[in-house]
Amino acid sequence: MHILTFCAQCLTEYGVPNMTCFEAKILPDDGACKITCDKGHSTVIIVQDEKFEILAGMAARDIAEDSYRSSVLNFTASLERLYEFFIRLIFRAKKLDDLKVDRLWRQIRKQSERQFGAFMTLYLTETGEPYVPLPDSQTALRNRVAHDGLICSRSEALEYGQAVWDCAWQIIKVVRADKYAEAARSMMHERLEVRLRHARQDGLRHGTTSVYHPFHYELMARDPSLENFVRQLIDRPSDQEIAAMFK
Template structure:
């Protein structure tokens, strides 16, 4: 996965952005370690939840034409979303992080049990039953367990089903459990922060563009989200050559204004 960023150390020195574009890779820990042309090293910490990262990974794969990878990432995002929701529900009932982790270990490799846990916690928290979309596991299993390579249209259909499930539940959580949701996000950020060397400069990024819990409102359906993300991605990466030229001009202007030694 990749993130677009700029050097925070340069901004501190200059009092304004350097405008030097940096495209950095990040992986499981959602941490990107960067180095600008001045040699400043720093860490960018994403606050995105795992399911948000996987949704964006699916969007990238679909845009690039990798339908099997897109469907696989969508399926993983679906499962990790239930893990996120379980975390929020447990926050509502003051379950400690240690107790939750110890319990979750027993179902961590069994997605059906995780979904079962979500269903009963949803019942406990909201007092009503939640009905899952039965089409999702049927389409998912065909790809994951039978090795079926879907067409782009089939991925979009799967994406729409998963997106609507995630959107409706996340909106319910944001409306009723906003404080608990923010605690889960803060816990995620803190855990990632602890993995950064103590003396390294760091900055936090809201993270993903395709779907974001911190956004006031996400797109209403998968195709809208995909089109919006594709446009934003093209504009962002298309700006890189121009930003590089502009950053060099800024650096030259800054050097000319600096007092002679």
């Protein structure tokens, strides 16, 4: 996935963006992109979004760009990271020690079924309602893509992505509740601090950006259609196209 980067030093010095240094950079796993503009300034651009949000954005972009198999894999990873986010958020809200939570996670992080079981139990405890998982047909499709090398169609990728969207909406409605707001803010602050670590060590200015993804609460509440979101992606210019406008 590409993100649109800019020079934070130019913005600070001149009060306006340096349009000539707009660039679409491939997003690294740590969510921090280092760039050098035409004036020699080095800047780190930090992506603010959670990992599950970034992966959902990648999955939707995959459908828009006809990479249907990749979309299924990215939606799968997004949902699994959303389970982890939910578990960590609830434990943070309950003020459990982070070191103990990390110790628990290390025991299950390579076993997706155990992660899912932990999530299902905690979801029922928190909401009083059982979580509705992916339909068996979509689980079967995921397994065929992941393990049998199935090259799925656009309609299959959209149907799978919509099923993941439906699952994610159950969780996102819960985590946006007021009682989790403080825990969510503290987790976001820690995430940004981790991504800023190298910038601070090198004494670099930084800026922040966000990925356009289908798991925004407001978007999900307004329009429950993944296909509509993908259509919007196709209609809007990509970050590479936007960067090229200023070259």
